[in-house]
Amino acid sequence: MWAASKGTGFVGRILAPTVSTLLEFTGISVVDKEAKQAAQGSKLAMAALVLDIGTSAIPGGRQGKEATRRLIKSATENPGAWRTVAAFVEKAVTRQARGGVSIQQVVQNEAGDQLVRHTILDAAGEVVEDHYRPMLKAPIQ
Protein backbone atom coordinates (compact mmCIF):
# COMPACT_ATOMS: atom_id res chain seq x y z
CA MET A 1 0.00 0.00 0.00
CA TRP A 2 1.06 3.56 -0.54
CA ALA A 3 1.75 4.45 3.00
CA ALA A 4 4.01 1.47 3.45
CA SER A 5 6.14 2.23 0.44
CA LYS A 6 9.89 2.32 0.91
CA GLY A 7 11.50 5.59 1.81
CA THR A 8 14.03 7.25 3.97
CA GLY A 9 13.71 9.97 6.54
CA PHE A 10 10.86 10.67 8.89
CA VAL A 11 8.10 10.09 6.34
CA GLY A 12 9.45 6.85 4.91
CA ARG A 13 10.59 5.26 8.15
CA ILE A 14 8.15 6.50 10.77
CA LEU A 15 5.25 8.63 9.63
CA ALA A 16 4.09 6.68 6.60
CA PRO A 17 4.15 3.28 8.32
CA THR A 18 2.34 4.81 11.29
CA VAL A 19 -0.33 6.29 9.07
CA SER A 20 -0.54 2.99 7.20
CA THR A 21 -1.02 1.06 10.42
CA LEU A 22 -3.64 3.52 11.60
CA LEU A 23 -5.53 3.15 8.36
CA GLU A 24 -5.42 -0.62 8.66
CA PHE A 25 -6.63 -0.58 12.25
CA THR A 26 -9.52 1.66 11.31
CA GLY A 27 -10.56 -0.75 8.58
CA ILE A 28 -9.87 1.62 5.76
CA SER A 29 -9.63 0.15 2.30
CA VAL A 30 -6.38 1.70 1.15
CA VAL A 31 -5.73 1.89 -2.55
CA ASP A 32 -2.74 -0.34 -3.13
CA LYS A 33 0.72 0.42 -4.34
CA GLU A 34 -0.07 -0.91 -7.79
CA ALA A 35 -2.75 1.73 -8.18
CA LYS A 36 -0.22 4.41 -7.40
CA GLN A 37 2.23 2.91 -9.80
CA ALA A 38 -0.49 2.82 -12.44
CA ALA A 39 -0.94 6.49 -11.85
CA GLN A 40 2.82 6.86 -12.33
CA GLY A 41 2.96 9.48 -9.66
CA SER A 42 0.76 11.82 -11.66
CA LYS A 43 -1.40 14.07 -9.49
CA LEU A 44 -3.98 14.16 -12.23
CA ALA A 45 -4.11 10.39 -12.46
CA MET A 46 -4.37 10.11 -8.68
CA ALA A 47 -7.20 12.63 -8.70
CA ALA A 48 -8.86 10.54 -11.38
CA LEU A 49 -8.63 7.51 -9.11
CA VAL A 50 -10.39 9.47 -6.37
CA LEU A 51 -12.91 10.59 -8.94
CA ASP A 52 -13.42 7.03 -10.12
CA ILE A 53 -14.28 5.96 -6.60
CA GLY A 54 -16.57 8.96 -6.33
CA THR A 55 -18.59 8.00 -9.36
CA SER A 56 -19.61 4.80 -7.63
CA ALA A 57 -21.43 6.78 -4.98
CA ILE A 58 -24.91 5.60 -4.16
CA PRO A 59 -27.39 8.38 -4.90
CA GLY A 60 -27.99 10.11 -1.60
CA GLY A 61 -31.21 11.83 -2.49
CA ARG A 62 -29.99 15.29 -1.45
CA GLN A 63 -28.78 17.58 -4.16
CA GLY A 64 -27.04 20.87 -4.69
CA LYS A 65 -25.15 23.43 -2.71
CA GLU A 66 -27.24 23.22 0.42
CA ALA A 67 -26.69 19.48 0.48
CA THR A 68 -22.94 20.00 0.20
CA ARG A 69 -22.92 22.26 3.24
CA ARG A 70 -25.14 19.91 5.21
CA LEU A 71 -22.90 16.97 4.42
CA ILE A 72 -19.71 18.80 5.42
CA LYS A 73 -21.38 19.98 8.63
CA SER A 74 -22.49 16.43 9.35
CA ALA A 75 -19.02 14.96 8.73
CA THR A 76 -17.34 17.66 10.83
CA GLU A 77 -19.73 17.42 13.75
CA ASN A 78 -20.42 13.72 13.62
CA PRO A 79 -17.45 11.94 12.03
CA GLY A 80 -18.54 8.63 13.56
CA ALA A 81 -21.45 8.53 11.13
CA TRP A 82 -19.02 8.43 8.20
CA ARG A 83 -16.78 5.53 7.26
CA THR A 84 -13.70 5.64 5.11
CA VAL A 85 -14.08 3.71 1.87
CA ALA A 86 -10.74 4.60 0.27
CA ALA A 87 -7.60 6.51 1.16
CA PHE A 88 -4.50 7.83 -0.51
CA VAL A 89 -1.35 8.66 1.39
CA GLU A 90 1.38 10.54 -0.37
CA LYS A 91 4.25 12.88 0.31
CA ALA A 92 2.98 16.39 0.95
CA VAL A 93 3.71 18.85 -1.85
CA THR A 94 3.23 21.98 0.22
CA ARG A 95 6.45 23.67 1.33
CA GLN A 96 4.77 24.37 4.65
CA ALA A 97 4.72 20.66 5.45
CA ARG A 98 7.97 19.72 3.78
CA GLY A 99 8.80 16.14 4.71
CA GLY A 100 5.21 15.49 5.79
CA VAL A 101 2.34 13.54 4.31
CA SER A 102 -0.94 14.35 2.59
CA ILE A 103 -3.80 11.96 3.28
CA GLN A 104 -7.00 11.93 1.26
CA GLN A 105 -9.80 9.73 2.55
CA VAL A 106 -13.06 9.19 0.70
CA VAL A 107 -15.68 9.01 3.43
CA GLN A 108 -19.27 7.85 3.04
CA ASN A 109 -22.37 8.09 5.19
CA GLU A 110 -25.15 5.55 5.52
CA ALA A 111 -27.11 7.14 2.67
CA GLY A 112 -24.15 6.74 0.34
CA ASP A 113 -23.17 10.41 0.19
CA GLN A 114 -19.43 10.86 -0.21
CA LEU A 115 -16.93 13.53 0.73
CA VAL A 116 -13.15 13.77 0.74
CA ARG A 117 -11.38 14.32 4.04
CA HIS A 118 -7.99 15.89 3.47
CA THR A 119 -5.35 15.88 6.17
CA ILE A 120 -1.77 17.13 6.00
CA LEU A 121 0.77 16.27 8.66
CA ASP A 122 4.10 18.05 8.69
CA ALA A 123 7.42 16.35 9.37
CA ALA A 124 6.93 16.86 13.10
CA GLY A 125 3.56 15.12 12.93
CA GLU A 126 1.69 18.38 13.49
CA VAL A 127 -1.68 18.69 11.74
CA VAL A 128 -1.31 21.41 9.10
CA GLU A 129 -4.75 20.86 7.68
CA ASP A 130 -7.79 18.71 8.30
CA HIS A 131 -10.96 19.48 6.38
CA TYR A 132 -13.74 17.98 4.31
CA ARG A 133 -14.56 18.86 0.73
CA PRO A 134 -17.01 17.63 -1.90
CA MET A 135 -15.93 15.17 -4.57
CA LEU A 136 -14.73 16.66 -7.86
CA LYS A 137 -16.95 16.24 -10.88
CA ALA A 138 -15.35 14.85 -14.01
CA PRO A 139 -14.65 17.64 -16.51
CA ILE A 140 -17.06 17.77 -19.46
CA GLN A 141 -15.22 16.60 -22.56
Added chain:
Amino acid sequence: MVAWTSTDMFILDVVADDVENLGDIVLRLNSSIPSAWRHRAGRSFSREEVVLSLSRLVKHNLVQTYVEDDKEPALRALSSSSLPSEAYEAAWFGITSQGRIVHSSWEPDNRSSNQD
Protein backbone atom coordinates in the same frame (compact mmCIF):
# COMPACT_ATOMS: atom_id res chain seq x y z
CA MET B 1 6.74 38.09 -16.67
CA VAL B 2 4.62 38.41 -13.57
CA ALA B 3 6.37 39.23 -10.30
CA TRP B 4 4.62 37.05 -7.78
CA THR B 5 4.38 38.40 -4.26
CA SER B 6 5.17 36.28 -1.23
CA THR B 7 1.44 36.25 -0.43
CA ASP B 8 0.73 34.84 -3.90
CA MET B 9 3.24 32.08 -3.29
CA PHE B 10 1.99 31.29 0.20
CA ILE B 11 -1.52 30.88 -1.20
CA LEU B 12 -0.25 28.74 -4.06
CA ASP B 13 1.46 26.61 -1.43
CA VAL B 14 -1.76 26.23 0.56
CA VAL B 15 -3.62 24.89 -2.48
CA ALA B 16 -0.70 22.73 -3.67
CA ASP B 17 -2.02 19.48 -2.17
CA ASP B 18 -5.78 19.83 -2.50
CA VAL B 19 -8.70 22.06 -3.37
CA GLU B 20 -9.45 24.59 -0.61
CA ASN B 21 -12.12 27.16 0.07
CA LEU B 22 -11.41 30.76 0.99
CA GLY B 23 -12.08 30.27 4.68
CA ASP B 24 -9.66 27.36 4.91
CA ILE B 25 -6.96 29.26 3.01
CA VAL B 26 -7.17 32.24 5.36
CA LEU B 27 -7.25 29.95 8.40
CA ARG B 28 -4.23 27.98 7.29
CA LEU B 29 -2.18 31.08 6.45
CA ASN B 30 -2.93 32.47 9.90
CA SER B 31 -2.72 29.20 11.82
CA SER B 32 -1.02 29.13 15.21
CA ILE B 33 1.15 26.11 14.38
CA PRO B 34 4.88 26.86 14.01
CA SER B 35 5.03 26.08 10.28
CA ALA B 36 2.21 28.51 9.39
CA TRP B 37 3.12 31.16 6.85
CA ARG B 38 2.14 34.00 9.16
CA HIS B 39 5.17 33.19 11.32
CA ARG B 40 7.44 33.29 8.29
CA ALA B 41 5.91 36.52 7.06
CA GLY B 42 5.86 38.12 10.50
CA ARG B 43 2.26 39.22 10.06
CA SER B 44 -1.21 37.86 9.57
CA PHE B 45 -3.14 37.80 6.29
CA SER B 46 -6.48 39.51 5.77
CA ARG B 47 -9.35 38.04 3.81
CA GLU B 48 -9.15 41.00 1.40
CA GLU B 49 -5.52 40.47 0.46
CA VAL B 50 -6.10 36.75 0.07
CA VAL B 51 -8.97 37.47 -2.33
CA LEU B 52 -6.76 39.87 -4.30
CA SER B 53 -3.95 37.33 -4.55
CA LEU B 54 -6.32 34.52 -5.44
CA SER B 55 -7.81 36.63 -8.21
CA ARG B 56 -4.35 37.30 -9.62
CA LEU B 57 -3.43 33.62 -9.46
CA VAL B 58 -6.68 32.59 -11.14
CA LYS B 59 -6.35 35.24 -13.85
CA HIS B 60 -2.88 33.93 -14.70
CA ASN B 61 -4.10 30.33 -14.64
CA LEU B 62 -1.97 29.23 -11.70
CA VAL B 63 -5.09 28.47 -9.70
CA GLN B 64 -8.37 26.94 -10.88
CA THR B 65 -11.75 27.99 -9.50
CA TYR B 66 -14.33 25.36 -8.55
CA VAL B 67 -17.94 25.95 -7.60
CA GLU B 68 -20.42 23.75 -5.83
CA ASP B 69 -22.67 22.03 -8.32
CA ASP B 70 -26.35 22.98 -8.41
CA LYS B 71 -27.62 19.44 -8.76
CA GLU B 72 -25.36 17.24 -6.68
CA PRO B 73 -22.97 17.64 -3.76
CA ALA B 74 -19.82 17.93 -5.87
CA LEU B 75 -17.37 20.53 -7.12
CA ARG B 76 -17.39 21.63 -10.74
CA ALA B 77 -14.38 23.34 -12.34
CA LEU B 78 -14.97 26.68 -14.03
CA SER B 79 -13.19 27.38 -17.29
CA SER B 80 -9.54 28.45 -17.04
CA SER B 81 -8.88 31.90 -15.57
CA SER B 82 -12.52 32.31 -14.54
CA LEU B 83 -13.14 34.07 -11.26
CA PRO B 84 -16.07 33.07 -9.06
CA SER B 85 -19.27 34.67 -10.26
CA GLU B 86 -20.77 34.49 -6.78
CA ALA B 87 -19.19 35.27 -3.44
CA TYR B 88 -15.63 34.02 -3.01
CA GLU B 89 -16.79 32.26 0.14
CA ALA B 90 -18.83 29.89 -2.02
CA ALA B 91 -15.90 28.98 -4.27
CA TRP B 92 -13.04 26.49 -3.97
CA PHE B 93 -9.54 26.80 -5.40
CA GLY B 94 -6.97 24.29 -6.61
CA ILE B 95 -3.56 24.50 -8.23
CA THR B 96 -3.26 24.08 -12.01
CA SER B 97 -0.47 22.33 -13.88
CA GLN B 98 0.99 25.76 -14.64
CA GLY B 99 0.72 26.67 -10.99
CA ARG B 100 2.50 23.47 -10.08
CA ILE B 101 5.46 24.45 -12.27
CA VAL B 102 5.70 27.85 -10.58
CA HIS B 103 5.27 26.31 -7.14
CA SER B 104 7.90 23.62 -7.69
CA SER B 105 10.50 26.20 -8.59
CA TRP B 106 9.76 28.33 -5.52
CA GLU B 107 11.88 28.24 -2.42
CA PRO B 108 10.61 30.40 0.42
CA ASP B 109 13.09 32.90 1.77
CA ASN B 110 14.00 31.85 5.30
CA ARG B 111 15.03 35.31 6.43
CA SER B 112 12.00 37.33 5.46
CA SER B 113 9.20 36.64 3.05
CA ASN B 114 7.35 39.85 3.60
CA GLN B 115 8.24 41.43 0.31
CA ASP B 116 4.82 42.64 -0.75
